[in-house]
Amino acid sequence: MKRMLQVTLLTISLLAGACNTKSEDPQPLPTDDLSVKMEDPLFRQFCLTNFDTDADGKLSRAEADAVERIILSDPEITSLQGIEQFTNLNTIACGATNITTIDLSACQHITAIKTNAFAECRQLTSIVLPPQLTSIGDSAFDACSALQSIELPATVQTIGAKAFQACSSLSAIRLPEGVQTIGEKVFNGCSALSDVTLPSTLSEISSQAFCECRSLAEINIPNGVIAINDLAFTNCPSLRTAVLPSTLQRIGEFAFGTGSSNLSVICYAVVPPKAPNTWLTFPEDMPVSVPAESIDAYHAAEGWSHFTNIQAIE
Structure with a gap:
């Protein structure tokens, strides 16, 4: 009788241990698919369609490293989360999309924001620019009416015409020492702009640079x-x-x-x-x-x- 009780208790203990093992959350398996970093399904699909060169439904490190340009035009894209996976990216443009925030701080090879790159991104509220940026092109952020703040890296030297025109929610701008040129109408129509800091490296204030800055x-x-x-x-x-x-x-x-x-x-x-x-x-x-x-x-x-x-x- 005593031996039967010991066997019964041992059986119950083993079953309980098995149940506890099954109830533990499974650990995620490592993946070599970088596209899983992209939270927006449309951005993920864009990347797979354009950069998955071996058509295996995944984005490998080698495939991501081969990408130098990303040009987006789908207005339904709202997030560029995962853009940091493209470590050799040197050009990005996504004008007229509905993205709300962008972080380009990991994009070491982007030295210029091109003409119209983010123009009419009317839902964009903030952007972190690449650390090696030297120039911002004409109309780069034109009509980004929800943009509230932007910090320019110390490396910036030129800012093109209408670069921040009609950024009507932008309240402050500090141009770092080193900026030599700002284009015509660069902050034209920035109606909320009330705090402006200009550098000693600037030689001219361009025509209509701060026209219609009604809060200044x-x-x-x-x-x-x-x-x-x-x-x-x-x-x-x-x-x-x-x-x-x-x-x-x-x-x-x-x-x-x-x-x-x-x-x-x-x-x-x-x-x-x-x-x-x-x-x-x-x-x-x-x-x-x-x-x-x-x-x-x-x-x-x-x-x-x-x-x-x-x-x-x-």
Whole structure:
């Protein structure tokens, strides 16, 4: 009887152990299919259709490493999760798609965002740019109306015309030291833009660069800039203060619009910058602060002489 009880207990113990083993979650098997990293099924299918060269229904490391360009046009694609698998990628474009966020920080070989690359991605709220980026092409982010923030890498040198035009949700932009050129209308129509930082490496503010930036209250142009071109800050009704550098030589026609009773100008240039039709429609009593030794020169200079409230910078 005792022996039978021991056998029964041993049997129950073994059965219980077997049941416990079966109830454990199975461990995922390793996979060599990189396409499983892509959460958007349409993006995954695009990659398999275009880059699965051996047609085995998988994306191998060798196949991913062979990819240098990705050009997307399917408006139903919402995520590029998995893009980091393409380590040799040097060109990407997906204009007019419904992607919401992009992280290109792992794409070491992308040095340029091409013309129209992300234009009209109206659902895009944020993007992390490649760390070696040197240029942003014309209209690269044109009409990305939901884009709220973007950080430019320190390596960026040129930004093309209309690159961020009509990014109406963008509230702040910092151009890093090293940026030498910004194209016409680069931030035109960025109606929420209220915080702008410009680098000393910039030589000109292009025509209509900040046109229709209706939330911009102050602009501080750094030393190094020699020209502010036509209509650069026109239709910026909130602009109250413009600080102009000692290096400034020329201000274009209607660079600050067609006249505002609220604007005050601080100009550090000892020699009055040429200002053909710049201030033509501004009130005569607009506050203008200049170097003390240059007050008489400003009173006599074409484009400045009609101002009656020229005073020394404090």
